[in-house]
Amino acid sequence: MADLLRRAEQIAVDTGRIPVDTEVAMAEIVALARAIDLAEAALAARLQVAEAGKGHQLYGRRSIGAWLARATESRAARANERLTLARQLPRLPDVAARLAQGSLSFGYATTIASAVRHLDDAETGLAEPILLELADTSASTVEDVARAGQAIIETIDPDGRLARAAAATERQHLTIADTLDGMGRVTGLLDPELTMQLRTWLEPLAAATGSADTRGHARRMADALAVRLSQGGRRTVMHVSVSEETLTGESDAPAHLENGRAIPAQDARRMAYTAELRRVLRDARGIVIGFGRARRLASNDQREAIFARYATCCREGCDVPAYLAEVDHIEPWYPSGRTDLDNLAPLCAPDNKWKSRHPDKVEVIDLPDGTVTMRFHRYSKLRPRAWARRQ
Structure with missing residues (x-):
């Protein structure tokens, strides 16, 4: 395994292997993406072992997610996405098998895992084939699968919609921070109502003023x-x-x-x-x-x-x-x-x-x-x- 990882690293850093032909480059992009998906499947399997053994305590971290974000130097959202997949794969045998075989992308796998995390085992067993069938449809996208997962939750638990919306509103926040160059960075998460109010307030004034307007x-x-x-x-x-x-x-x-x-x-x-x-x-x-x-x-x-x-x-x-x-x-x-x-x-x-x-x-x-x-x-x-x- 160690030799395989070293070989993969050598290929990744070897700039002399980068093709100059457009079609060849695009084909290799797809191949590399599939290889990354297989690596994510392997990572998820090992993450299950690390969490079961409370490995984060060995490094003084409060949770396996906190350890993962620090150890891989990734954003917390990325670490949580990987952790959700690792936790849900045991309940999604078909997703786990296809991800390990390379016939299902990491994007679809994480979307399905996120969609079923609030369902019990029986409900997950019913939802998995539906979401996989949608993922196999050529015209569908990851966003379509996410919306289908949300529709399944609403169908199974219609009375929980308001409770989930209220819980989401509690996560609302807004941060204004200074950057090193004197600018300001605004980040946050707004509830649907406030998002619509802000968009309605700004969009009319954000229209392009003509072909000469090069602003994004x-x-x-x-x-x-x-x-x-x-x-x-x-x-x-x-x-x-x-x-x-x-x-x-x-x-x-x-x-x-x-x-x-x-x-x-x-x-x-x-x-x-x-x-x-x-x-x-x-x-x-x-x-x-x-x-x-x-x-x-x-x-x-x-x-x-x-x-x-x-x-x-x-x-x-x-x-x-x-x-x-x-x-x-x-x-x-x-x-x-x-x-x-x-x-x-x-x-x-x-x-x-x-x-x-x-x-x-x-x-x-x-x-x-x-x-x-x-x-x-x-x-x-x-x-x-x-x-x-x-x-």
Whole structure:
């Protein structure tokens, strides 16, 4: 067995064996996948022995699943998937035999094992041939087998549906974590109702704006969230510390959020367009000794006038409603932009951020009705805008 494993490792790391022919490469992909499925069958059989002997205690782990995730350096979800298969295979003799022979994939085997884990032995004996027959159907997919398994559970235990739904809701969670590069990672699990609410809230704003929109759906959903949370810059409450030199464009020193995280100077200036500004004086030790206040944002009357003139974000091709957009200074107020109606236009939060970071790639086009449209040149080969043409 040890010699076989070493040989398999040698084949896997030998890059000289990788074919250059497309069809040969695809055939070997299928063959390697089948080999991996056979390895998973062997792993499941040994995992049964390890769990029966409480092997995890030898390594000070709380469970065999925790040990498996650590020992194989895999995600907990992957370890749990393997563990479920190992536990259910003794009750699924046909699945176990076909997986070991290579006539059933690991994906189908784990899906069937997951589907029957809540059934007793008699019910599992009835469900196994049904799910295997569906897996053998050429038109079916792993998702079809999973749905069939769920339908079997609902048929056998119709009264348990609400209890299972309530238990699933208890697993709901949401985590927002900082990454090393200053971004934020959002992960979680939402119940069906909240999932639908969030999707309904974001999807209308996440549609592609045309053939020139190269953003993927995930990026468009993130931009839609920015639009919703921004609400035109009227509902955001946060504190940003920025120097006067950065605010006026004399310096590109970063600003800092409440938690001390630095943000680019361009972002700080963009946020200041619609923010309430406080002038803070500090002594040499950094202690606040005085502050003042000034406003650099559109008045309510100006906002109403802008919404009457614009139906959507003024970026060419963007369909975000104007009332959800931020009020942008067409010519940046630093150093000489005016907060006058003819220098204000609606830009959705993602576009406003992009404009503040790439002012040299924005072309402002005056329209006959006194409004403007902005054309973003995202590629350097296209011509940039020049403020002098408007003036």
